[in-house]
Amino acid sequence: MRIPHAINAIMPYMMRGRNESAIYYEKDVDIENALHYVKRKNDMIPAEEETARYSLFALVLAAILRTIALRPQLNRFIHGRALYQRNHIAFSFIVKQKLQDEAPEGSAKVFLQPQENLEAVTKKVNQAISHVRQYGEGGDGEKIAKLVHAIPGGKALVIGLYRILDRLNLAPWALLKTDPLYSTVYIANLGSIGLDAPFHHLYEWGNASFFVVLGKLQQKEGKGAHAATKRHHLSFKVTLDERISDGLYFARSASIFARLLAKPELLELPLEEARAKLTP
Numbered sequence: 448m449r450i451p452h453a454i455n456a457i458m459p460y461m462m463r464g465r466n467e468s469a470i471y472y473e474k475d476v477d478i479e480n481a482l483h484y485v486k487r488k489n490d491m492i493p494a495e496e497e498t499a500r501y502s503l504f505a506l507v508l509a510a511i512l513r514t515i516a517l518r519p520q521l522n523r524f525i526h527g528r529a530l531y532q533r534n535h536i537a538f539s540f541i542v543k544q545k546l547q548d549e550a551p552e553g554s555a556k557v558f559l560q561p562q563e564n565l566e567a568v569t570k571k572v573n574q575a576i577s578h579v580r581q582y583g584e585g586g587d588g589e590k591i592a593k594l595v596h597a598i599p600g601g602k603a604l605v606i607g608l609y610r611i612l613d614r615l616n617l618a619p620w621a622l623l624k625t626d627p628l629y630s631t632v633y634i635a636n637l638g639s640i641g642l643d644a645p646f647h648h649l650y651e652w653g654n655a656s657f658f659v660v661l662g663k664l665q666q667k668e669g670k671g672a673h674a675a676t677k678r679h680h681l682s683f684k685v686t687l688d689e690r691i692s693d694g695l696y697f698a699r700s701a702s703i704f705a706r707l708l709a710k711p712e713l714l715e716l717p718l719e720e721a722r723a724k725l726t727p
């Protein structure tokens with residue numbers, strides 16, 4: 448796509464890699480309302496329908512999705528010093544097969560539609576997590592990786608060829624759609640295993656312009672009307688490629704994201720109704 452401002456147009460030439468262009472941003476969000484909302488939703492679900500249960504993680508992903516749907520510049524990436532707008536939204540995230548140190552990790556990738564609400568996102572996220580925990584990453588990507596790994600000298604040859612095809616925009620979609628690093632955002636929920644959130648680097652492989660790390664829940668003194676109580680907060684550490692947009696756009700997007708977590712019922716509304724309530 449055409450970059451309207453000259454300074455933005457030359458940035459990919461001055462800063463050629465994602466980590467050279469990375470901005471590190473921390474957002475501490477009051478998620479007390481979100482936790483209560485998840486509990487109320489789950490109280491209405493029969494115990495036998497375990498796969499339909501809501502989680503804070505799925506709610507956070509639904510808030511990220513809605514933010515991107517309302518702020519489409521977040522769904523851009525730099526490739527070959529050119530700026531691209533994705534025509535889809537894909538989230539990748541890490542899944543532990545068991546909550547044990549030695550348990551293997553797998554990557555899940557879900558494709559989402561801008562208009563999807565919390566219920567739709569929860570269903571897709573739960574299915575992806577269940578699949579990875581039951582079968583590992585699986586899919587064509589894992590089969591291809593095992594095949595390449597088994598060929599003597601195959602890794603350097605295949606990866607080199609893949610880089611050339613990718614540089615020429617000729618990489619097959621069958622491979623791109625399974626690679627978790629070709630996504631809108633990569634998410635790591637370290638809070639689920641009791642860890643604080645560190646900043647994570649971006650990957651030069653693939654085209655993900657965002658890496659979001661969720662930390663563990665913490666209780667902090669409330670503010671304003673909640674000054675007399677302690678409320679749960681969640682720390683988000685975000686690494687992003689500054690070449691895809693400008694600082695004001697990022698800041699306003701972060702504000703919308705925080706408002707969605709403060710009022711999670713907005714995630715149930717149709718997209719245009721939510722837009723009317725969140726944007727001037």
